[in-house]
Amino acid sequence: MNDSTTVYQARRILTMDAATPEATHVAVGGGRIVAVGGAELAQRYGGDNVDPLFADMVLTPGFVEGHAHSMEGMIWKLPYIGFHARIHPDGHQVDGCATVAALVQRLRELEAALPADATLFAWGYDPIYFPDKPMRGDLDAVSAARPVVLFHSNLHLITVNSAALNAAGIHRGNVIDGVYVDADGEPNGELAEFAAVFPVLRAVGDPVFHGQDDPEGLRRFGRSCQRAGITTTSDLYNALEQPVVDMFAAVTAEADFPARIVPALSTLNLSPAEVIARSEALPARNHDKLHLGAVKIITDGSIQGYSARVRRPYINGVENGVWCDAPAKLQAMMRETHAAGVKLHIHVNGDQASELTLDALEDAIAKHGALARGRRHVLQHAQMMDAAQLQRAAGLGLLVNLFANHTYYWGDQHRDATVGPDLAPRMNAARTALDAGLDIAIHCDAPVTPMGPLFTAWCAVNRRTASGREHGRDECITAAEALRAITLGPANTLDLDDRIGSIAPGKFADFTALDDDPLRVPPMRIRDIKVRGTMLGGRWQGA
Amino acid sequence: MKTMAQAVQAAAAPPPFSVIGGFLGAGKTTLLNRLLAEPRAPRCAVLVNDFGDIAVDAALIDARGGETIAMQNGCICCSIGGDLARAIAAALDLAPAHIVVEASGVAHPGRIAAVARVSPELRPGRVFVLADAGALRAQLQDAWIADTVAAQLRAADHILVSKLDAQPPREQAAVIDQLAREHPAAALSTTDEVQWADLLAAVDARADADTAPADVDSDSPDAPATATAAAPDSHSPDMATDAAAPDSHTTAANIDAVPHARFVARTLRADAPIDLRRLAAYLKSHPDIYRLKGWAIDPADGKLKLLQAAGPRLAITPYPAGNTVADADTTDAGDGDGVGCDGGDSDSDGGGDGGVGDSNGIGDGDGGVGVGDSSGDGGGDSGGVGGGGDGVGDDGDGDGDHPAITTGILAILIGNQNLPPPAQILRALTPD
Ligand SMILES: [Zn+2]
Numbered sequence: 001m002n003d004s005t006t007v008y009q010a011r012r013i014l015t016m017d018a019a020t021p022e023a024t025h026v027a028v029g030g031g032r033i034v035a036v037g038g039a040e041l042a043q044r045y046g047g048d049n050v051d052p053l054f055a056d057m058v059l060t061p062g063f064v065e066g067h068a069h070s071m072e073g074m075i076w077k078l079p080y081i082g083f084h085a086r087i088h089p090d091g092h093q094v095d096g097c098a099t100v101a102a103l104v105q106r107l108r109e110l111e112a113a114l115p116a117d118a119t120l121f122a123w124g125y126d127p128i129y130f131p132d133k134p135m136r137g138d139l140d141a142v143s144a145a146r147p148v149v150l151f152h153s154n155l156h157l158i159t160v161n162s163a164a165l166n167a168a169g170i171h172r173g174n175v176i177d178g179v180y181v182d183a184d185g186e187p188n189g190e191l192a193e194f195a196a197v198f199p200v201l202r203a204v205g206d207p208v209f210h211g212q213d214d215p216e217g218l219r220r221f222g223r224s225c226q227r228a229g230i231t232t233t234s235d236l237y238n239a240l241e242q243p244v245v246d247m248f249a250a251v252t253a254e255a256d257f258p259a260r261i262v263p264a265l266s267t268l269n270l271s272p273a274e275v276i277a278r279s280e281a282l283p284a285r286n287h288d289k290l291h292l293g294a295v296k297i298i299t300d301g302s303i304q305g306y307s308a309r310v311r312r313p314y315i316n317g318v319e320n321g322v323w324c325d326a327p328a329k330l331q332a333m334m335r336e337t338h339a340a341g342v343k344l345h346i347h348v349n350g351d352q353a354s355e356l357t358l359d360a361l362e363d364a365i366a367k368h369g370a371l372a373r374g375r376r377h378v379l380q381h382a383q384m385m386d387a388a389q390l391q392r393a394a395g396l397g398l399l400v401n402l403f404a405n406h407t408y409y410w411g412d413q414h415r416d417a418t419v420g421p422d423l424a425p426r427m428n429a430a431r432t433a434l435d436a437g438l439d440i441a442i443h444c445d446a447p448v449t450p451m452g453p454l455f456t457a458w459c460a461v462n463r464r465t466a467s468g469r470e471h472g473r474d475e476c477i478t479a480a481e482a483l484r485a486i487t488l489g490p491a492n493t494l495d496l497d498d499r500i501g502s503i504a505p506g507k508f509a510d511f512t513a514l515d516d517d518p519l520r521v522p523p524m525r526i527r528d529i530k531v532r533g534t535m536l537g538g539r540w541q542g543a
Numbered sequence: 544m545k546t547m548a549q550a551v552q553a554a555a556a557p558p559p560f561s562v563i564g565g566f567l568g569a570g571k572t573t574l575l576n577r578l579l580a581e582p583r584a585p586r587c588a589v590l591v592n593d594f595g596d597i598a599v600d601a602a603l604i605d606a607r608g609g610e611t612i613a614m615q616n617g618c619i620c621c622s623i624g625g626d627l628a629r630a631i632a633a634a635l636d637l638a639p640a641h642i643v644v645e646a647s648g649v650a651h652p653g654r655i656a657a658v659a660r661v662s663p664e665l666r667p668g669r670v671f672v673l674a675d676a677g678a679l680r681a682q683l684q685d686a687w688i689a690d691t692v693a694a695q696l697r698a699a700d701h702i703l704v705s706k707l708d709a710q711p712p713r714e715q716a717a718v719i720d721q722l723a724r725e726h727p728a729a730a731l732s733t734t735d736e737v738q739w740a741d742l743l744a745a746v747d748a749r750a751d752a753d754t755a756p757a758d759v760d761s762d763s764p765d766a767p768a769t770a771t772a773a774a775p776d777s778h779s780p781d782m783a784t785d786a787a788a789p790d791s792h793t794t795a796a797n798i799d800a801v802p803h804a805r806f807v808a809r810t811l812r813a814d815a816p817i818d819l820r821r822l823a824a825y826l827k828s829h830p831d832i833y834r835l836k837g838w839a840i841d842p843a844d845g846k847l848k849l850l851q852a853a854g855p856r857l858a859i860t861p862y863p864a865g866n867t868v869a870d871a872d873t874t875d876a877g878d879g880d881g882v883g884c885d886g887g888d889s890d891s892d893g894g895g896d897g898g899v900g901d902s903n904g905i906g907d908g909d910g911g912v913g914v915g916d917s918s919g920d921g922g923g924d925s926g927g928v929g930g931g932g933d934g935v936g937d938d939g940d941g942d943g944d945h946p947a948i949t950t951g952i953l954a955i956l957i958g959n960q961n962l963p964p965p966a967q968i969l970r971a972l973t974p975d
Contacts (some may be wrong), residue, residue: 160884169663176657195657198628202662206628268625271595320689323649326567327687356687 002335004166005029006538007046009039010054012517015503016061016488025050026059028509031537033287036503053540057532058517060483061502062231062510063453065089066401066490067345067380067443070235070263073221074214075123075447078207079110082124082153086450087227089220091543100134107142114146119204125150125159128413130467135182136161136189144427147204154448157192157304160200165189169200213244218251227543228451229512229531232491232500235263236345236380237296240278245285245292252289257506258534258541260289260510262494264296272336279342288508288537291496294343296380296473297333298324300353303383303418303427304410308350315420321350338364343495344377349403351384358392370397378493381445383427384419390429390436399493402428402485404442404460405449411465425472430460434481441490442482453520457482458527479519479526509538558588558635559666559746560642560659564652564695565673566682567920570705571645572596574734578643579603579614584745588619588639592647621720627655635664641743642668649691653698656872668746672699673734676707676718694753701730701808703737704894705735707836712849716838720953732808736834736957745960807909809958811965813951816842817972822850822952823857825971830855831961850954 006028013023013036020036020250026047027034035041042050073089077379079105085096097103103125111120120143127133139148139161147164151157165171165187170179172186178196182188191197212235225233238244240263250260265282267275275295282292301307301322307319323330334357337344348354361377371377379385379393382400393400406414406428414424433440442460444451460482463471477485491501500510513532521529533542562657565571575591578584579599590596597612597620605613612620619637623630627644634642640663652670658895659665672695675682682692696702702722707715722731819841826832835852841859952972958963 168661170661174660175662177654178657180659193654194627195654195661198631198658199662199664201628202632202664269592309687319694322651323688323691326648329567329648352687 002020004022005034005045006051007041008054008059009050010044010057010513012511013503014061014483014519017502017504019504023503026503026509026511028535028538031509031539033503033505033507033509035505038454045123047388054511054513057513057515059503059511059513060518061117061487062500062508062536063229063486063512064441064488064490064494064496064501065228065230065233065443065446065451065453065486066378066441066493067227067236067403068225068233068446068451069237070212070218070221070261072224072446072451073219074212074217076220077214077217078151079122080124081106081122081150083129083451084128086124087224089223089227091223092226098129100130100132100138103134104138104141107139107148111143111146114453117146118532119147119149119164119207121149121151121207123151123155124153126153127159128410133190135159136165136187139189141271149200149204154302157190158197158200159190164204168202169203170196170199199286206413212238213241214249215247215251218248219254219257222252222257222259222261224446224451226529226534226536226541229514229534229543230259230451231510231512231534231536232260232262232494232496233451234345234490235261237266237298237347238263239268239286240265240282240292243476245282245532246375247291249285249287253287255539257289257382258460258536260291260496260500260508260536262291262294262496263298265292266463267295267297267333267337272333272340275333275337276340276342279337279340291494294345294495295337296345296347296462297330298347299330299357300324300350302346303349303406306411306418308384309352309356309357310350310419312419312423314418316417317411320352331363334360335367338371338377339368341372343371345373345380345401345493346377347380348385349381349383349481354379354382354385354389354393358389358396361396361398362392365396373495375495376492378441380443382433384423385429385433386426387429387432387436390438394436394438398438399441399489400433400438401441401443401490401493402430402433402460403445404428404456404485405431405444407459407463408455408466409449411463411471412467412469415465415469415471423430426475427472428460429472429475429477430477430481430485432500433539434477439489439492440485441493442485443490447523452527453486454514454529454531455527457486457518458523460485461523461526479523480525483518509535511535557662557664557666558639558642559668559743560644560656561668561671561743561746562644562646562656563671563673564646564650564655564698565648565671565703566675566678566688566692566695567648568678569648569673569675570734571648571673573705574703574737575620575643575946576643577737578739579612579618579620580616581618581739582616584616584618585640585642585740585743587619587643587743588634588637589618589620589643589645590619590623590627590634591645592623594620594624606636611814631658641747643743646695651691651694651698669700669742670698671701671703671742672696672729673705674718674722676704676710676715679718680714680721696726696729699726699729701732701742702726703732703734705734707733708735711747714836716953718929719810719837722954723953730808731810731955732957733836733928733955736808809956809962809965811837811952811954811956811968813969813973815969815973816840816950817952817969818842819848819850819857819859821972825968826852826857827855829958829963831963832956832958833953834957837952839952839954840950850952877954 007025009025013026015021015023015036023036024038025041026036027041034045042048076089079099080094083096086094088094097106098354115119142148145163147167148161150159170187175181176195178191178193179187179322180190248349251257265278279293279295300309306318307322307449309323313320348357376397376399378399378401380401381403415421430440442456444456460477461479463473463476465471488501491497496498500508512534515530515532518526518529531543563571572593575589576599578589580603603615605615610622621630621634644655646655652672658671659667685690817839837850839848839850841848851858
């Protein structure tokens with residue numbers, strides 16, 4: 001990009017900028033937005049020329065995914081066999097396996113292509129969607145001799161065949177917690193938790209698809225973002241060891257790498273002093289497409305895994321969940337890093353986890369004031385925060401990033417099996433959060449759920465579960481509010497709202513081009529809108 | 544139950560796999576440092592979370608790397624670094640004699656230990672859980688952590704109480720009493736009593752016994768018959784005996800049914816009066832008992848005594864012994880000017896004439912009067928002893944009520960595998 005300025009005309013431009021909420025033309029030069037407005041821009045900047053690239057498209061600010069993981073790219077090392085169709089980073093759709101027969105057939109095809117003594121691994125399996133969930137018997141039909149290991153979509157459980165169980169030494173005589181059994185007491189192939197999973201992966205090999213050091217995986221992640229219309233994404237939990245930092249810096253700088261990435265440093269196994277030092281050193285590697293410096297603290301687990309810390313026990317009698325570290329240590333980490341001016345993304349799924357976090361940040365902000373340069377800490381997921389907690393968060397100047405996709409993927413399970421019908425419809429309370437004065441983001445947590453900001457927006461606007469049930473309709477937000485929550489809202493959570501998130505002069509020329517208008521289609525059709533491509537810093541790439 | 548796992552074990556003798564759990568601050572690192580410095584430790588692989596906190600005398604270190612410290616005693620300390628599977632795999636490559644894993648402060652140690660019941664490369668060891676005597680009772684009232692702490696303790700084969708001596712005597716009794724009541728199947732001892740070499744030898748012996756064919760298990764004629772049955776999780780044959788005894792006021796708990804163990808921890812508990820002179824004599828004639836710590840009402844004067852023995856000498860101290868316990872509201876501590884009786888010298892003074900004075904606080908057995916007013920004000924009174932009447936009481940209901948002793952004894956014993964069952968000891972101590 002040089003001095004030359006191009007004026008693009010679009011069917012409609014939704015800018016998310018209060019000064020010019022709607023436009024038809026945008027002038028782009030040097031990778032930045034020069035001006036937004038009407039036809040007059042052609043004369044002012046285009047020498048009366050208009051580029052018709054977007055003439056039949058609706059432009060929005062480039063979507064911003066405020067909570068995803070680069071593992072979304074790494075995980076495609078393994079074949080996907082999930083229930084829902086999913087877009088491969090290379091663009092082709094992988095059909096869902098919606099029946100047991102389809103699953104077995106797909107696995108047989110994969111099996112036939114493997115060398116003799118390899119284990120068949122696949123990912124994306126979710127037994128929730130099968131009334132008679134496929135078990136080891138079904139997988140034995142894939143292969144009696146070769147171990148078959150399916151990673152569940154939550155990545156914590158596996159389902160395996162008899163060959164894998166035998167290799168691991170698991171049988172009806174040594175069943176432990178985490179080894180699920182059938183009505184006859186035989187292990188049914190489903191395994192949860194370290195103690196049950198370790199012997200299997202030890203025996204059949206660990207495919208290690210979760211490393212963050214694979215450049216091809218990072219490129220796949222970039223392509224997945226691009227296809228979903230995302231021009232900036234977080235990578236919200238990364239140990240950022242030196243080789244990984246070097247690789248990220250190099251790969252994101254490639255001219256055709258199609259997204260800006262905001263990795264957050266994981267605090268796992270680090271002291272507050274180490275976190276502070278690394279957080280201060282990392283931004284030296286920053287460039288326009290890589291933004292290091294923020295930190296991620298995980299306080300609790302997941303609600304569907306019964307490991308989120310909840311104030312009220314789960315309805316099946318399971319206790320209140322699992323802390324990722326002792327509460328006193330978690331709070332000390334928050335207080336000490338805040339005191340040093342470190343920006344925090346804090347994973348809080350259960351309401352006790354958000355309580356612990358609010359207590360610590362209230363204390364820290366009272367002592368040391370807010371972060372400099374308008375940065376604000378972000379409560380990530382924040383799925384069970386109630387009105388009082390959201391008010392507290394607003395009072396403290398925090399931001400929340402809600403896990404809107406949960407409504408669809410696990411809303412039924414939350415009502416029937418986890419937190420129950422009293423609390424489930426109140427989860428991911430976007431309406432209450434907005435009314436409390438919070439700027440919000442909504443997210444997918446890929447690879448936990450697929451990337452697709454328009455789908456995420458659809459979830460927040462319609463609040464339907466996978467079974468079609470309405471789920472807390474009073475927490476629905478409008479399409480305009482949802483569009484902000486996938487653009488300027490998350491840009492704010494990533495401290496990039498001065499550069500991205502809206503279409504305004506001076507910002508990066510990051511746009512998402514759609515085939516229809518998310519503010520004008522019926523709300524239930526928002527998810528059907530197609531992404532035609534993205535512009536990143538003035539560089540166009542079709543989806 | 545001949546399994547593939549056992550076939551593999553026969554070939555390769557997989558190491559016992561033990562876990563040390565306990566909440567943040569309970570003292571795991573201190574204990575692990577002691578293990579690494581233990582001269583008689585077998586070739587242990589010790590997997591730790593806070594590698595940086597491992598501090599052992601440099602003279603004991605053979606080699607230090609980024610993720611491992613090799614000790615001269617043959618132990619190797621490895622960082623878990625957030626990936627337990629990788630750490631265990633690396634430890635297995637070293638073919639250690641024993642693997643000891645430090646569970647994180649919030650982990651459920653039983654869920655980690657369970658891997659050894661499945662993996663053919665590991666044998667079940669033991670789950671040790673530390674309990675911080677100074678913090679435990681507050682932790683069990685804390686909505687953020689009570690369930691975690693309680694779940695950790697439930698997983699314990701052996702509860703190790705840390706910082707007990709730093710607590711006021713009444714609090715010591717209350718903590719031990721609560722743990723003994725709520726976790727009757729777990730062995731119970733203080734961290735001070737831990738001799739790692741003995742503990743691990745006991746674990747190894749049990750792991751051998753659990754995996755060996757039953758008919759080979761014959762080298763110890765003293766082993767209790769109930770233990771050779773080797774039911775996987777039976778820790779308490781003696782409890783069953785007691786429960787079957789009709790009309791018994793004796794409850795014996797914490798029986799560690801480890802055959803051939805060289806380190807055994809048991810809890811003595813009885814509501815019936817115990818003759819402390821007999822206890823002193825008993826200890827003298829039972830060298831299998833290494834240590835005793837407890838509390839009892841002395842039938843000779845009806846007053847509460849603190850019991851401590853290391854080896855054959857039993858010290859019987861009036862309680863409260865004039866120190867600054869936090870219970871001054873309920874007793875004037877007597878005018879006993881610190882007089883105690885050393886039952887180890889002889890039984891001549893046996894405590895009966897100990898001159899404790901007229902302290903009003905000692906329980907009189909009616910349940911209404913007792914040291915520590917444990918009947919429920921809970922107002923900062925740690926209320927260890929007295930009240931209650933039946934010595935069992937409810938648990939953890941948050942009222943600070945910890946009924947313990949009105950007439951009998953509560954004590955923990957450490958000894959070797961010949962330590963008699965508590966019921967048998969108690970029979971020897973109660974008047975005929
Ligand atoms: Zn996440």
